[in-house]
Amino acid sequence: MITIAEKLKNPVWHSLNETHNKFLVPFEGVQFYDPKISNFGAFFDTTKTAEALTAYAELTEDFFLISENSVPLIDDKTILLEKKIEGCQMVLENLTDIKITENIVLLTAQSIDEIYDLIWLVMPGFYRKQGFKMGHYFGIYKDDKLVAITGQRMQTDDFIEISGVVTHPSYTRRGFAQQLIAHTTKEILKKNKLPILHTNKGNTAIPLYEKLGYKITRDMNWWHYRKK
Template sequence: VEISEDIVLLGHEFIDEIYDLIWLVMPGYYRKGTYEMGKYFGIFKYGKLVSITGQRMQTNQFIEVSAVVTHPEYTRKGLAKQLIAHTTKEILKENKTPILHTNKCNLAIPLYEKLGFELTRDMNWWLYRIK
């Protein structure tokens, strides 16, 4: 994947912008403390954070590519593609396997497959609450 955008390692000073962008696109998915789980990378347009990827779950063998989000005004411009490729390369530099998970109906699945990710299993998620 050709990287034509400036990809920025997002420091703690961007935590509010990361949070706001993710909640704009996927409400309920992300908490501010999630930032502490790994590196986050972003692309800015006109001084505004418009696309990000991050790292979340990690073991000695793998790191999850997470929080793949692009502002609705900037989708279909290849920003997420470049960020996923960049984040994947960063994970491979650590001699770990990049993984990701998503919902079955996610329209980005063909992009993930084009970037080399393979469907390995279908998982069901359950949410339990104490009443």
């Protein structure tokens, strides 16, 4: 039996083996999401990554491999490394109870375009519109428009990742992100699963996550590739 501690070391791999198995695009030693859902992949054996990346590049122009410390091998005739994003994994220790004053709603498929537009406005480059199918999304509406959201991304039988934490630039500094993360965390805990999240090192939001009870536990790097 694989422990949650082991799954957290390679969250994409185990998400695709469990909750998100229906989105799996498998290669020998490497696993990717269906690129309509997400362009993330994972591996255990670096000797298998070059061939798999070249094959997956026929399905999507750019994509990521996520790893704690392993360095993927690539075929530089077919694949270009855009950049390595140095990130970290954060895991909930004890949720800090905060007052929820906003009306937080569970978003439906009717909001899929609004979610996509807001994420790409604030954090362009990775989110796919059908990523909505990976988990629940929650939002806050102001002035008849969606202005802040949180979503759920990687999932196994043991944990759920909080992602897509974005607020429209015109509505920041109102505590929306804090309340949405707290709300989403509680929803995950109701399922008896461990809330986790990932972010890049040095992100100014890290103190907010720590204030809510999350702790940095390990590196989690994002290798961004593009088809040549």
